[in-house]
Amino acid sequence: MTRHRGIAAVVMAVVGVIALILALHIIFVLLDANRGNAIVSTIGTWSWHLAAWFRGLFQTGSGNWNTVLDYGLAALAYLFVGRLAASLVERV
Template sequence: MKTLSSTIRAAIAVSVVILNVWIVLDLAKANTGLAVVHWVQQAANWLAGWSRGIFTTHNRVSQILLDYGVAVIAYLLAGSVVRRGSAK
């Protein structure tokens, strides 16, 4: 059970990093024509596919933070639940 818990926590950590990197790259208007930036964008879009568009705003920065930030918070909460469950 510890191995599964560790694997899930690692996957969540990687997901949170990818989402945060994409938030920074998007806000900095990084060139999505570059392969690595495009990959991060696609990965973040897939990870946050369920949360993008839940809230709408007319401010670009707020929209990016809401679209991807909600996913970051949800994944961090999920990681916390997994960590607590594995501590028992």
């Protein structure tokens, strides 16, 4: 039982890091962070790949709102699916 809880914790930690990357990207876009900065650029590249299925989902006419909705929904989806996967691992 303890081993399965440990695996579930790892799943949630990974999902938490993914959600953090997506949230940081949203913050960087909203604050108009320097895209030439290595951290901003790296987070932008990672989030671009992580939110692949969600990019372009919303067309509000505002780039900032599109980013908040697309990447925010991606973060929520990762958290939801990660929690679901963790609970399934705990039950096994």
